[in-house]
Amino acid sequence: MAKFIWAEKKANENPSHQVMIPANRTGYHIILAVWDVDDTANAFYNVMDVNVKNGQGPEIVIPDTPSHVKADQVTSSSVSLTWDADTKAKSYTIYRDGVKINTVETNYFVDKTVDANTVYHYQVEAVSYTSTVSEKSSELVVKTGIKENEIEKKTYCSFAFACNECNG
Numbered sequence: 001m002a003k004f005i006w007a008e009k010k011a012n013e014n015p016s017h018q019v020m021i022p023a024n025r026t027g028y029h030i031i032l033a034v035w036d037v038d039d040t041a042n043a044f045y046n047v048m049d050v051n052v053k054n055g056q057g058p059e060i061v062i063p064d065t066p067s068h069v070k071a072d073q074v075t076s077s078s079v080s081l082t083w084d085a086d087t088k089a090k091s092y093t094i095y096r097d098g099v100k101i102n103t104v105e106t107n108y109f110v111d112k113t114v115d116a117n118t119v120y121h122y123q124v125e126a127v128s129y130t131s132t133v134s135e136k137s138s139e140l141v142v143k144t145g146i147k148e149n150e151i152e153k154k155t156y157c158s159f160a161f162a163c164n165e166c167n168g
Contacts, residue, residue: 027051063088063126066107066137076116076145081124082108083137089126095136097121116147 033046066083073080081094085107094102094109097120102109114120120142126134 060132061088061128061130062132063128063134065135066092066124066126069122069124069137069140071122071140071142072108074142074144076147077112077114079111079114079120079122079142079144080108081111081122081140083124086126086134088128089134090129091127093125093127093133095123095125098123103127114144116144119143 028049028051031048031050033048034043063086066086069081069083071079072082083092091103091105092107092109093100094104094111096111101111101113109124111120111122122140122142123136123138125136128134
């Protein structure tokens with residue numbers, strides 16, 4: 001049912017194996033994988049559940065692309081993002097300007113690492129329980145607010161020579 005090529009190498013020299021399930025085997029299967037731990041008598045065990053349908057191999061569940069990504073609240077120091085939850089998703093990866101910035105297990109995220117008065121481009125991707133990844137969401141463009149102390153304030157004086165704060 002499975003073919004393992006060991007080649008009598010140390011565990012760190014032969015890190016991957018192939019498991020081939022014959023096409024005529026369908027239904028629910030449990031695959032037990034065993035890895036040697038370095039040159040010791042110890043081993044690492046991993047059990048995988050697979051559901052083989054129509055001789056096509058294991059069913060791969062890909063979560064839906066996150067939809068309705070929006071910024072619920074935007075300030076000069078944070079951006080609060082939300083999107084529709086997907087029951088096939090275990091977690092969500094958030095990207096800002098094309099760079100991964102965080103992974104969360106909820107359908108919301110608050111980015112507190114933004115600068116004031118700056119444009120950012122956000123995308124979200126869903127990650128399934130088997131680590132398959134959805135397409136990234138549509139890009140959301142957000143501009144953060146201006147810090148209150150950066151807002152231009154003018155003090156108007158009737159006698160400029162008597163006003164130390166007068167700049168207009």
